[in-house]
Amino acid sequence: MNIVENILARNSGRSSVYPDDVVFANVDKVMMHDVSGPGVIKVFDKLEKQGISVDKLWDPSKVWVAEDHFVPSAEKISAENIVKLSNFTKNYGIEKHFKYGMGQYGICHTLSHEEAMVMPGDVYVGGDSHTNTTGALGAFACGLGHTDIAYVLLNGKIWFKVPETYYFELHGGLAAHVMAKDLILKIIGDIGTDGGAYKTMQFGGSGIDEMSVEGRLTLCNMTTEAGAKNGIVEPDQKVIEYLSQRGATDLNPIKGDDDAQYAKTFEYEGSEIEPMVAKPFSPGNTTVVREAPSVELDKSYIGSCTGAKYEDLKAVASILKGRKVKIRTEILPAAISIYRRALEDGLLKIFLDAGVTVGPPTCGACCGAHMGVLAKDEICISTTNRNFPGRMGHVESQTYLSSPLVAAASAVTGKITDPRDL
Amino acid sequence: MTLRPFKKITSIVTPLEKVNVDTDQIIPKQFLKLVQRSGFGRFLFFDWRYDKQENKRPDFVLNDLRYENSEILAVGDNFGCGSSREHAVWALLDYGFSVIIAPSFADIFFSNCFKNGVLPIILEQATVERLQQEAGMVEVDLECQTITSPSEVIHFEIGTYRKKILLEGLDEIAQTLLYERDISEFEKKSMIPSVL
DSSP, rough: OHHHHHHHHHHHTOOEEEEEEEEEEEEEEEEOOTTHHOOOOOOOHHHTTTTTOOOOOOOOOEEEOOOOOTOOOOOHHHHHHHHHHHHHHHTTTTEEEOOOTSSBBBBHHHHHHHOSSTTTTOOOESGGGGGGGGGTOOEEEOOHHHHHHHHHHHSSSSEEOOOOOOOEESSSOOOTTTTTHHHHHHHHHHHOOOOOOBEEEEESSSHHSSSSSHHHHHHHHHHHHHHHSEEEOOHHHHHHHHHHHTTTSSSSOOOOOOTTSSSSSEEGGGGGGGOOEOTOOOOOEEEEGSSOOOOOEEEEEOOHHHHOSSSHHHHHHHHHHOOOOOSSEOOOOBBBBHHHHHHHHTEEEEEEEHOOOOSOOOGGGTTSSSSSSSTTTTTESSEEEEEEEETTTTOOOOOEEEEEHHHHHHHHOOOOOOOOGG | OOOOOOOOOOEEEEEOOOOSSSSHHHHHHEEEEEEEEOOGGGGGGGHBBBTTTBBBBBTTTTSGGGTTTTTTTOOOOEEEEEOOOOOHHHHHHHOOOOEEESSOOOOHHHHHHHTOOEEEEOOOHHHHHHHHHHHOOOEEEETTEEEEESSSSEEOOOOHHHHHHHHTTOOOHHHHHHHHHHHHHHHHHOOOOOOO
């Protein structure tokens, strides 16, 4: 069995599972945020009216909560949702609630690894489609709707159809100035935005061995944009060290067997991957940066669970050091812990010297909610994960998705720029 | 229990000839802050239905009076991709759509449909396109798993359990929670001895 089959077999108490088997699996961790949380509360209210007890959760210690989409609150409905969420976690005894304005908080998918909330081998579900991100730690991680999250909160289990696995093998490392984001954009462009529908997208090979944990997180994050059930990388020593540095102990990773089967294998040469962008209005509408249209950009946005981890910011700083931005540029570190490191390591000074505005962690403009949304006809280059019409603001705005290096180089020139050409 | 049992539906088919319709288009993000399940219908496909002054766009199919009371939406591949927001299904249902026909659906959206009494039907692309072109009255009979148009009878597939919950208007989550003990017993009995 491959890694996903091994995880699902263990968590459903079976000796083996095969693709398309339906299993009822124990869940190790569940996450909700300030959009899915209030949705779950609604489902609880409805169940209560039907006489079903929602007095206590299956295991509050396995539940954690993030405030990320609509914080800091821009208006009263968002503010009220945060109050609702706080009351919920208090009533049910959920201790791991990362509140903005109270130390560490940030984007849920970033906290999942920064705070070592999820372990290799876990079945981890979250009320958000980019829950896939955390598969980079060797977990089976996927997003669910509000009703399913409510069910897991009460019951600790959920059924899955064991997905077939597509294996993406990267031969050799990526070239200088090429990032994991470029690779995943290339893959989505190749297989299409439904090319991974209900599949596991597993990444491996010597190029992935060389890649940092944060790079792998970027890959798994955007498996969602290919429609995948989940993304995963087999955990290695890098993952163990990454989690140990963040306080995790007793790691018990699961891997695939030697005779692991994959429905399909896709091979990529690391040295052949180039900086990429996804043009409006689909993450699958990709081209290499050097062939991108010559548009006048209005803004560069460096943020989100996809593109504002520590290494992403470090890459941006390598470009912005000693340079000035030519267009409006915003950097929103994805969690307070990343913000702090950026401060301590001098990155924030580089950003401010370059003319950038540094904002607090939030999903904010990535999902077009607040804090820097786009006006009509504005064109933005962004390290985020979606560029559907209106995703980042006005329905007639445009977003190009890119790596942090490309977004930084483009901030300096005002045009979509390959960092190698700067 | 609380959902409306799924009856035969006779309705005109609303053709929305777009592929990869994502949840940002189905229900834009500014409405996600709302959590009541009703009332989302007026925000369905908001940016396609209304212009900047919130006047109806005459060229958008939902604003075509012929489809005003339609309960069946026929769409292109990969419908419901993007975020996991269940609000997308709430909006479709509240607007009046209880059947969505497409060549393929995004996974989380597909699953969310059954939690809310919406029937997603997967058909061959050519069949969906024919239904879109005809855009006529059809009868969707879940019991018989057929769609009957003036020109043909189309069979569709659906899992037995999902068919039952829709037909009986069962609330999937309530059902499963009520039978939790039985499910656990069954799981224990039917389980292959674990190696771990």
